[in-house]
Amino acid sequence: xxxxxxxxxxxxxxxxxxxxxTQFKSFPRFMTTVRKVDQIKxxxxxxxxxxxxxxxxxxxxxxxxxxxxxLVWRSLGQRPAHRGEVVFEAVAVDRTQxxxxxxIAARGATGLLAGVPKVAGRVVRGELRGxxxxxxxxxxxxxxxxxxxxxxxxxxxxxxxQASGVPCWPVG
Amino acid sequence: xxxxxxxxPDEALTxxxxxxxxxxVPAVAHALEYSLAETSPLRAGRTLLTMxxxxxxxxxxxAWADPAPGHRHRNEYCENGAKHINDEAxxxxxxxxxxxxxxxxxxxxxxxxxxxxxGRLTEPMVKRPGSDFYEPISWSDAFGLMAEELTSLDSPDQxxxxxxxxxxxxxxxxxxxxxxxxxxxxxxDCSNMCHESxxxxxxxxxxxxKGTVSLHDLHHADLIFLVGQNPGSNHPRxxxxxxxxxxxxxxxxxxxxxxxxxxxxxxxxxxxxxxxGPGVRIxxxxxHLRAGGDLALFQGLNRLLLEAxxxxxxxxxxxxxxxxxxxxxxxxxxxxxxVGWSDVLAATGLTREEIEQVRDEVLxxxxxxxxxxxxxxxxxxxxxxxxxxVNFLLLRGNVGRAGTGACPVRGHSNVQGDRTVGIWEQMPDxxxxxxxxxxxxxxxRAHGLDSxxxxxxxxxxxxxxxLGLAGNFVRAAPDSTVTEEAVRTCRLTAHISTxxxxxxxxxxxxxxxxxxxxxxxxxxxxxxxxxxxxxxSMSEVHTSRGRLEPASxxxxxxxxxxxxxxxxxxxxxxxxxxxxxxxxxGAIRDRISRVVPGLxxxxxxxxxxxGIPLTNPVNExxxxxxxxxxxxxxxxxxxxxxxxxxxxxxxxxxxxxxxTVPYSDNDRYRGIxxxxxxxxxxxxxxxxxxxxxxxxxxLVSVWADDVVRRAEDFRVIPYPTARGCAAAYYPETxxxxxxxxxxxxxxxxxxxxxxxxxxxxxxxxxxx
Numbered sequence: 025x026x027x028x029x030x031x032x033x034x035x036x037x038x039x040x041x042x043x044x045x046t047q048f049k050s051f052p053r054f055m056t057t058v059r060k061v062d063q064i065k066x067x068x069x070x071x072x073x074x075x076x077x078x079x080x081x082x083x084x085x086x087x088x089x090x091x092x093x094x095l096v097w098r099s100l101g102q103r104p105a106h107r108g109e110v111v112f113e114a115v116a117v118d119r120t121q122x123x124x125x126x127x128i129a130a131r132g133a134t135g136l137l138a139g140v141p142k143v144a145g146r147v148v149r150g151e152l153r154g155x156x157x158x159x160x161x162x163x164x165x166x167x168x169x170x171x172x173x174x175x176x177x178x179x180x181x182x183x184x185x186q187a188s189g190v191p192c193w194p195v196g
Numbered sequence: 197x198x199x200x201x202x203x204x205p206d207e208a209l210t211x212x213x214x215x216x217x218x219x220x221v222p223a224v225a226h227a228l229e230y231s232l233a234e235t236s237p238l239r240a241g242r243t244l245l246t247m248x249x250x251x252x253x254x255x256x257x258x259a260w261a262d263p264a265p266g267h268r269h270r271n272e273y274c275e276n277g278a279k280h281i282n283d284e285a286x287x288x289x290x291x292x293x294x295x296x297x298x299x300x301x302x303x304x305x306x307x308x309x310x311x312x313x314x315g316r317l318t319e320p321m322v323k324r325p326g327s328d329f330y331e332p333i334s335w336s337d338a339f340g341l342m343a344e345e346l347t348s349l350d351s352p353d354q355x356x357x358x359x360x361x362x363x364x365x366x367x368x369x370x371x372x373x374x375x376x377x378x379x380x381x382x383x384x385d386c387s388n389m390c391h392e393s394x395x396x397x398x399x400x401x402x403x404x405x406k407g408t409v410s411l412h413d414l415h416h417a418d419l420i421f422l423v424g425q426n427p428g429s430n431h432p433r434x435x436x437x438x439x440x441x442x443x444x445x446x447x448x449x450x451x452x453x454x455x456x457x458x459x460x461x462x463x464x465x466x467x468x469x470x471x472x473g474p475g476v477r478i479x480x481x482x483x484h485l486r487a488g489g490d491l492a493l494f495q496g497l498n499r500l501l502l503e504a505x506x507x508x509x510x511x512x513x514x515x516x517x518x519x520x521x522x523x524x525x526x527x528x529x530x531x532x533x534x535v536g537w538s539d540v541l542a543a544t545g546l547t548r549e550e551i552e553q554v555r556d557e558v559l560x561x562x563x564x565x566x567x568x569x570x571x572x573x574x575x576x577x578x579x580x581x582x583x584x585x586v587n588f589l590l591l592r593g594n595v596g597r598a599g600t601g602a603c604p605v606r607g608h609s610n611v612q613g614d615r616t617v618g619i620w621e622q623m624p625d626x627x628x629x630x631x632x633x634x635x636x637x638x639x640x641r642a643h644g645l646d647s648x649x650x651x652x653x654x655x656x657x658x659x660x661x662x663l664g665l666a667g668n669f670v671r672a673a674p675d676s677t678v679t680e681e682a683v684r685t686c687r688l689t690a691h692i693s694t695x696x697x698x699x700x701x702x703x704x705x706x707x708x709x710x711x712x713x714x715x716x717x718x719x720x721x722x723x724x725x726x727x728x729x730x731x732x733s734m735s736e737v738h739t740s741r742g743r744l745e746p747a748s749x750x751x752x753x754x755x756x757x758x759x760x761x762x763x764x765x766x767x768x769x770x771x772x773x774x775x776x777x778x779x780x781x782g783a784i785r786d787r788i789s790r791v792v793p794g795l796x797x798x799x800x801x802x803x804x805x806x807g808i809p810l811t812n813p814v815n816e817x818x819x820x821x822x823x824x825x826x827x828x829x830x831x832x833x834x835x836x837x838x839x840x841x842x843x844x845x846x847x848x849x850x851x852x853x854x855x856t857v858p859y860s861d862n863d864r865y866r867g868i869x870x871x872x873x874x875x876x877x878x879x880x881x882x883x884x885x886x887x888x889x890x891x892x893x894x895l896v897s898v899w900a901d902d903v904v905r906r907a908e909d910f911r912v913i914p915y916p917t918a919r920g921c922a923a924a925y926y927p928e929t930x931x932x933x934x935x936x937x938x939x940x941x942x943x944x945x946x947x948x949x950x951x952x953x954x955x956x957x958x959x960x961x962x963x964x
Contacts, residue, residue: 180817190794194395195405
């Protein structure tokens with residue numbers, strides 16, 4: 025496993041930075057290696073990456089997610105190729121420190137990052153810079169998902185559990 | 197136009213060894229052979245190449261989900277789907293001349309396959325009281341006949357409206373709206389006979405009537421159970437998902453009384469390794485379970501998991517999940533700890549070691565999916581069995597996470613969608629309130645009749661009118677003799693159909709055949725070309741658009757037939773825009789979007805590639821079962837056992853069959869050729885019962901009412917079924933299933949658990 029840790033400070037409130045990070049579909053707009061992201065369900069995302077001429081697709085499970093605090097993920101597959109976390113910390117009312125930590129194996133769609141020395145750090149640093157420029161430029165998030173995930177499972181408050189927006193009657 | 201067979205095939209029974217793998221090149225060859233026998237290469241190409249594609253035709257066969265847009269194969273169909281769609285696209289035609297040459301009494305003696313092979317129905321027909329012939333009738337007169345009958349009923353509850361899973365969401369919504377505007381909730385459907393037990397048990401425990409998994413979950417599961425299902429013949433595209441899961445490292449445990457080819461190995465004909473290679477092994481472990489032993493199996497397994505937790509506290513069960521999301525654990529655990537091993541082993545026919553090996557597989561797996569089908573749902577104790585499967589999943593938190601969940605595999609393309617849009621005799625007040633708010637009438641609140649109750653009501657003379665929206669009710673229903681007598685008591689029966697089947701020949705005093713467009717055909721209405729929408733087994737709602745010219749210019753769409761019938765029957769009361777519905781199906785979807793939760797903004801969202809993935813509340817951490825938590829349950833059931841000299845019979849499809857429609861008399865995976873009147877029996881049971889290979893027997897079922905239900909003239913075939921269990925094809929054996937033999941709570945007929953004796957018809961043949 026190859027370890028990477030990169031940090032960037034962003035001039036927006038922590039809530040704004042976090043909210044924007046939950047809008048995975050927007051990632052291709054500011055990340056050069058991400059071509060497409062599909063959110064299959066709250067805890068499951070599918071990513072299409074392109075690093076130079078090399079393309080790859082992987083699915084990632086969000087294992088932990090806490091609004092305005094952190095998000096932990098791991099890739100899925102026979103032998104998971106990477107896992108990581110992104111942590112949001114308010115350093116001032118309108119400034120947020122975003123830290124990404126990843127462990128990458130030399131296989132799968134992200135394997136190239138682990139294969140060449142210092143590439144992983146450079147790519148992650150560049151993508152974080154892209155995120156900073158994007159959200160600072162917007163000034164406000166383009167959307168938000170404020171759910172909580174524990175152990176890969178969406179957590180609901182008691183009140184939220186009482187309501188459901190889909191048909192719940194038995195289906196034969 | 198292809199010629200239909202004039203006479204029944206006369207083939208001799210031959211038996212070859214059962215196959216140990218499914219699909220491969222023979223699947224392609226058989227699909228093409230059947231397709232080209234039914235239709236032209238051009239039509240076959242147009243159906244197959246648009247089948248299950250974005251903006252194409254949804255396969256009217258099984259309800260298996262399609263891969264995401266962009267990930268679909270150019271040939272996104274299976275052998276059975278290809279047969280099914282070209283069975284509909286056939287160029288054979290049933291005309292008025294055909295009916296002039298075939299009295300109803302003669303058609304009633306024909307086989308299901310022969311009736312189907314006559315081709316597409318082309319114009320409305322009526323059989324008048326006292327006549328033995330169908331004759332042409334205009335659409336207007338047909339609607340007039342039905343409206344007259346319906347408006348003359350003493351009560352709307354004397355009418356029954358049956359729906360088959362082929363019907364689109366739009367047609368189903370219009371049908372339930374019409375029935376409720378008329379004043380009845382008598383809306384039985386084919387769900388009553390296939391997965392009603394799943395819906396009941398899942399709703400009770402998890403608060404959802406639907407499965408919780410997507411294809412992604414299957415792809416990323418560590419361990420998949422295939423319980424009481426035969427994917428090779430009944431949902432072959434599931435094998436592609438299982439192949440993908442295996443490549444991701446999943447292990448698979450198959451549990452079934454018959455070692456079906458599709459459970460053992462899959463040779464994907466769309467990949468070189470499937471064509472010239474050995475394919476992929478499906479089941480890493482096969483449990484040769486006695487029919488109906490599934491509840492005992494999961495109870496034994498759950499007991500072992502509890503014991504493993506006691507040995508390694510904190511390492512086996514998902515305590516956080518159990519604490520935060522579930523209720524009833526302590527009572528369940530106390531109950532399961534008391535389950536005796538002798539009972540488990542007797543009911544399952546397995547050894548304790550086999551079940552302990554399964555436990556070890558479970559303990560080594562972080563993500564588990566359980567798939568099941570009719571082998572579970574069509575037993576008396578189906579609901580407790582599915583509740584026990586839910587217990588099993590809850591113990592280690594195998595719901596709501598990626599790669600986990602419950603997967604009832606549905607066998608008819610829109611059976612799930614029809615229920616979503618209101619085809620159920622017990623719809624909750626929330627739905628009926630929404631209907632009232634949208635359309636301004638007060639829908640009836642008393643529960644209506646399901647399929648079994650409808651047959652009983654007919655038998656008692658309480659039903660005068662029966663309308664079948666697609667399907668073959670008479671053949672799908674249990675206790676065929678009773679069902680047929682019951683249907684014949686109706687004053688008027690009408691069927692909206694594409695092809696001829698036995699339900700047209702066993703009918704009321706007046707009978708109508710209302711020929712309709714198939715899924716494959718262009719649907720032109722006043723506002724232009726229409727598409728319909730359907731929901732697959734994994735809760736994805738998407739479009740289906742036909743491509744072929746209609747089989748006859750006289751065909752009306754299902755929506756058009758139902759809308760015109762409603763207009764003619766109800767007039768302007770209540771004020772429902774039936775004409776607008778017929779002209780523009782988008783107008784129906786607009787109404788659905790305001791009545792059915794989750795389908796908001798229906799018209800816009802459903803046309804996106806891939807359609808609308810309906811959220812499953814369990815995956816959102818919501819358990820809408822009234823408790824707000826997933827429920828552990830205590831389950832008990834009387835062990836299903838056949839007395840000495842008897843066997844436990846399960847009915848099944850052949851590989852060359854789709855629901856009640858056999859395409860031929862062959863079942864190549866099981867090595868049966870040239871006859872469907874066979875009963876598969878374990879060789880040891882044959883020896884014990886003194887039966888010889890190919891011996892002619894009658895199957896006689898045993899039930900508390902002492903009525904003799906006899907299926908005549910079957911040949912005994914030695915087959916590796918589980919000990920004490922036999923298998924034979926439906927619908928030929930449906931007459932053995934007593935109407936009263938139903939699953940607890942769900943009222944689903946027990947087609948997979950019938951006690952029978954095999955009575956020799958002739959002296960034993962001399963050994964050759």
